[in-house]
Amino acid sequence: MSDRPLLLEIITVLEEQGLDQDEYQLQRMIDAEALERLVDSTGPQTDTDLEIRYSVGEFCVVVTPSDEVTVKVS
Numbered sequence: 001m002s003d004r005p006l007l008l009e010i011i012t013v014l015e016e017q018g019l020d021q022d023e024y025q026l027q028r029m030i031d032a033e034a035l036e037r038l039v040d041s042t043g044p045q046t047d048t049d050l051e052i053r054y055s056v057g058e059f060c061v062v063v064t065p066s067d068e069v070t071v072k073v074s
Helices: 006-016 032-041
Strands: 052-056 059-063 070-073
Touching: 006 032, 006 059, 006 070, 032 052
Parallel strands: none
Antiparallel strands: 052 059, 059 070
16 A cells, blocks of 8 residues: 555545545545554455455445555446
8 A cells, every 4th residue: 555544545546536525425434444454454465365345436446455446437
């Protein structure tokens, strides 16, 4: 992951896909602190293939410990 907080990474990626912050309430969808702790606990030094997926509107957000946050249109 980057040096920025995971929540900012997710928001940036969603905005790059054209989703305005006024169109969703991310804090109501996920617990960003818990998500970040989970991702950090299974960093690239472990053999765990963690992949967390959830939807924000028409987008599927994918978070993994070794890669950047990605967003796919569902």
